[in-house]
Structures are given as structure tokens and as C-alpha cells.
Amino acid sequence: MKIRVRFFALLRELTGKGVDEFEVKSPATAGAFREEVLRRYPALKDYLEHVTMAINAEYAGTEAQLKDGDEVAFLPPLSGG
Numbered sequence: 001m002k003i004r005v006r007f008f009a010l011l012r013e014l015t016g017k018g019v020d021e022f023e024v025k026s027p028a029t030a031g032a033f034r035e036e037v038l039r040r041y042p043a044l045k046d047y048l049e050h051v052t053m054a055i056n057a058e059y060a061g062t063e064a065q066l067k068d069g070d071e072v073a074f075l076p077p078l079s080g081g
Helices: 010-015 030-040
Strands: 002-007 019-023 052-055 058-060 071-075
Touching: 002 010, 002 030, 019 030, 030 052, 030 071
Parallel strands: 002 071
Antiparallel strands: 002 019, 052 058, 052 071
């Protein structure tokens, strides 16, 4: 199945991309997908455990099931006041 991923802020800088596509085997969880992203982008190792994931614009945990055509976004923590 095809999954689209979006990277924001520092993650975009580290990958050099704002958007990428992955072909993954079904069934797949968000957590397993995160591991697949780390295989392609090892520079994200220190960051992906600390980001929020969203699937199709809704926050999701690592156990969330992915479907063909889903969009996963990795959202780094925001700072400011």
C-alpha cells in the first residue's frame, strides 16, 4: 500500500523533503511505519520518538492502523510562549 508522509520544521531540514511516499506491506501500524521512515532517513533517529504523529490530519498513536492512501505527518514539538 502507498503511504504519503509529511515532514515539518527540523525534520524537513534533515530529510531535505517536505513530502515523500512509501510503499509498505499491509497490515501496518503507525509505529511500524515510523520504523520504515527511520530506515530511509537514519538522521531522524534522535527525533522521531519525540514527535507527534497524525494520520489524515488526526492525532494518532503508534498502534493506529494504516490504510492505502493515508497521509502521515510527523509534527515536532512547538516552542514559544
